[in-house]
Amino acid sequence: MAKRKRKLQNTKKTFTVKVPAANRNYKDTVFRMxxxxxxxxxxxxxxxxxxxxxNPDDLEIVTLENAIYMxxxxxxxxxxxxxxxxxxxxxxxNPNIPLxxxxxxxxxxxxxxxxxxxxxSTLQKIPAPNFIEFYNGSTILSDCTELKLSSAFENLSGEPxxxxxxxxxxxxxxxxxxxxxxxxTLKEYAQYVARVRHYAANMSLNQAVECAVDECIKEGxxxxxxxxxxxxxxxMSIFEYDKELEEKKLRKAEYEAGFSDGEKxxxxxxxxxGRESGFSEGQSHAAIETARRMLQSNKFTIEEIAKFSGxxxxxxxxxxxDA
Numbered sequence: 001m002a003k004r005k006r007k008l009q010n011t012k013k014t015f016t017v018k019v020p021a022a023n024r025n026y027k028d029t030v031f032r033m034x035x036x037x038x039x040x041x042x043x044x045x046x047x048x049x050x051x052x053x054x055n056p057d058d059l060e061i062v063t064l065e066n067a068i069y070m071x072x073x074x075x076x077x078x079x080x081x082x083x084x085x086x087x088x089x090x091x092x093x094n095p096n097i098p099l100x101x102x103x104x105x106x107x108x109x110x111x112x113x114x115x116x117x118x119x120x121s122t123l124q125k126i127p128a129p130n131f132i133e134f135y136n137g138s139t140i141l142s143d144c145t146e147l148k149l150s151s152a153f154e155n156l157s158g159e160p161x162x163x164x165x166x167x168x169x170x171x172x173x174x175x176x177x178x179x180x181x182x183x184x185t186l187k188e189y190a191q192y193v194a195r196v197r198h199y200a201a202n203m204s205l206n207q208a209v210e211c212a213v214d215e216c217i218k219e220g221x222x223x224x225x226x227x228x229x230x231x232x233x234x235x236m237s238i239f240e241y242d243k244e245l246e247e248k249k250l251r252k253a254e255y256e257a258g259f260s261d262g263e264k265x266x267x268x269x270x271x272x273x274g275r276e277s278g279f280s281e282g283q284s285h286a287a288i289e290t291a292r293r294m295l296q297s298n299k300f301t302i303e304e305i306a307k308f309s310g311x312x313x314x315x316x317x318x319x320x321x322d323a
């Protein structure tokens with residue numbers, strides 16, 4: 001009996017949190033569906049961390065199943081080797097990921113910790129957090145960059161008393177070759193996304209996704225996964241790509257609204273500054289603000305800021321001279 005009890009205590013568990021039920025219209029992403037598979041997730045972890053774990057059961061899944069952002073479930077959270085990893089996939093640039101991850105990790109710790117023990121004289125140990133974003137949007141980013149929570153702090157003086165750093169890995173085809181080499185599933189996922197975008201430039205989105213799926217199956221790219229989940233993958237891919245386009249339209253609308261307000265008031269807003277300094281209409285306020293923050297940190301070169309923000313080096317130099 002004692003042996004059986006010890007065995008049960010050592011069994012890996014998958015935790016879920018009871019939160020309000022998610023709307024059934026909320027969708028997984030293809031990335032999340034693909035890497036919800038423990039074997040694929042372990043392969044991705046090994047590639048990112050240069051480890052060689054063999055047993056997928058070493059992963060303790062702690063994903064908050066009903067954590068929703070913009071209608072999509074994007075997070076993958078797991079514990080391995082006493083560390084907690086939060087993997088996030090994004091197809092559009094978002095500087096607010098550190099703040100979102102702060103909310104998410106707070107919920108994770110609330111779930112993992114016995115709240116009563118927080119009032120004891122014994123230090124409550126928690127797994128060390130690690131935050132990774134896998135980015136495959138169309139905005140040009142370097143292979144590896146960082147987003148910091150402190151970039152959002154207003155009037156920060158001295159070292160931030162609270163910090164959270166997200167490592168952003170560009171997983172578009174042609175980027176992070178070594179990472180792709182060590183995780184074939186990630187490499188093939190990047191190839192699939194590239195096919196969708198290629199076909200979407202010349203045909204309807206529905207046709208583009210179907211052509212990409214059929215071609216990948218034929219060429220052995222995610223063949224088993226796509227064959228088994230064809231209908232669901234097509235549905236999710238259309239939803240994802242639509243979402244990406246909608247977010248781009250939203251940012252363009254924000255830009256145009258900001259520029260219009262600046263013209264009416266006669267003041268130089270971030271938007272009107274961009275126009276008067278020779279910025280193209282497509283350069284968003286978010287990109288300009290990102291470049292300003294990076295310049296203020298004195299930690300990045302003009303070239304690095306240009307790659308990360310999507311601005312040209314000349315535009316970054318203009319922002320620098322105006323600061």
